[in-house]
Amino acid sequence: MLRLRRCFLSQLHFHPSTSPVSHLHRLLSATSPPVSPNPPICPNRGFIVEDYLVDTCGLTRPQALKASTKLSHLKSPAKPDAVLAFLAGLGLSRADVAAAVVKDPLLLCAGVGRTLVPVVVGLTDLGLSRAEVARLVSITPRFRISIVSKMHYYLSLFGSGDNLFLSLKKNTYLLTTDLEKVVKPNVVFLRECGLCDRAIAKLGIQVERMLTTNPERLQAMAACAEAIGLPRGSGMFRQALQAVAFLSKEKITARLDYLKETFRWSDAEVSIALTRAPRLLRKSEEMLRGRSEFLISEVGLEPVDIAHRPVIICLSLEGRLRPRHYVLKFLKQNGFLDRDRNFSSAVMKTKKYFVEKYICPHKEVAPHLAEDYAAACRGEVPTNFRFT
Structure with missing residues (x-):
């Protein structure tokens, strides 16, 4: 526990010779969002949770009304204030805090030393930066429940924090879905279908809920992918699975x-x-x-x-297909092509290749062609491309 505490303190740049607890409190209070000096306490009704959520946490009134139903047991702002100070110490903005509280109102009741600090320490031990930890707080609905073991698994699967956060942006249920009963069986099944972890990670990024769906449903999707002519193990199976998903x-x-x-x-x-x-x-x-x-x-x-x-x-109709069709048609009508060029081949080439092969060789006999092609790519129809 001492090692974990030291790791956390070093991440927050504490001086080792000073009391960790006092330094933690000083850091958090120095960077905390402005807490109302006069908490919303009514002489007759006591602490008003809904007002606190609006005035101090930044929730809208409808959001606060909904969240307050889970916080009716709160009688003072002491514990929520401590949590807000801790979150500010991590670098969360007021908007980030509001997003986190909307997703999980009970976050305001979490013990800082007992619950939140160990989670942050565990995440930094995995290599996450403080900014990444702060981002995680604002997007996951259950940060107060230890997510370290799940993050360890996903970082290995996705290969990088950037890839994992791309997936989490679409599917925060990655951190709340049962790993052993749902996610891991799905990953094993996808591997059996011939997908490597990199391909599985792409699916997790591109298709919301792909890894967190019921394993039986995922197997049904695979059957549909095979039914359209792409068997498991084929190079296009991942794309087929993505196409038929849900x-x-x-x-x-x-x-x-x-x-x-x-x-x-x-x-x-x-x-x-x-x-x-x-x-x-x-x-x-x-x-x-x-x-x-x-x-x-x-x-x-x-x-x-x-x-x-x-x-x-x-391919883009206005940005690629139509402009290149205009160029080919113009060249053919004016006898500038030495042989019939296939449209399908021409549109599949890169823009650089297309310009070099179809426009540059004709710049003397058709000096306007490059400019007309650029205009066509912008959605315009130059006079030279108005065929009758």
Whole structure:
């Protein structure tokens, strides 16, 4: 315990020759948010929790009304004041404190020395900075309940604090869900599906609740991913799992039907498209309809060609597809292309490559082309690109 206390004190830059407790109190009181010198105490009613939450903690009146139901036993501001001082010592702003109290009103009742200090010490021992600990307080709904063992597991799984906090931003339930019964079985299952920890971490970041969902539900998602043509162990399985996550079978079936109708695909062609771009299942109907009208009606691509290169559906229409189509059409109409260039290939290239191969070689015969292309990328339609 002495080692842990020393570690905590060194993190807060205490002088070792001075009493840790007194130094802790001085640091916290020096950096604490302004506590009302006249706490909201009514002569007849005593300490008023709701007013304290508004005036001192920064909650809105509706938030305070809801939170006060869990704090009705408080008779004075002594313990909440100590907690607020401690949080300020960690560097939490008034807004951060309010967010933490909204998530967990009982945080204000936690013992500083008995509960909060050991948690902070444990987290700093894992390598978290004080700023990261403060951030954790404001986003997790159960900071007062020791989360050190869970953080240790997640830091190993996610590979870095940055990755873990990206996931926590979407899913704070990572720190409240049972590790042994839910999270670890899900991770083991995903490993059995051929995913490495890096891929699992990506899923945890990209898909809210993926790691904290019921294991049986996760297994059902994997079955749906396989059903669209991407078996476990395949290179695209993670993307397929991400695409079908939390979609019902009925919704997946409806989206398959919409893709077939919109892009004029056969069953075989829609299967080919999804094995190469499973994220199509997540695109809106409006977006898919717009891409179909442009690629088939305006560019003139065959549905089967789109099915074999479905990634072009996911590219930006205004920022990439349409401007490059204008350039290719202009070059062909003016006889500047020495051979027919494939649209699908041209739009898949990087912008630098496209400019070097399709614009720079023609700067003498078409000196305006680079400027027109840039304008088209901004959503404009230069005169040279207004075809009849």
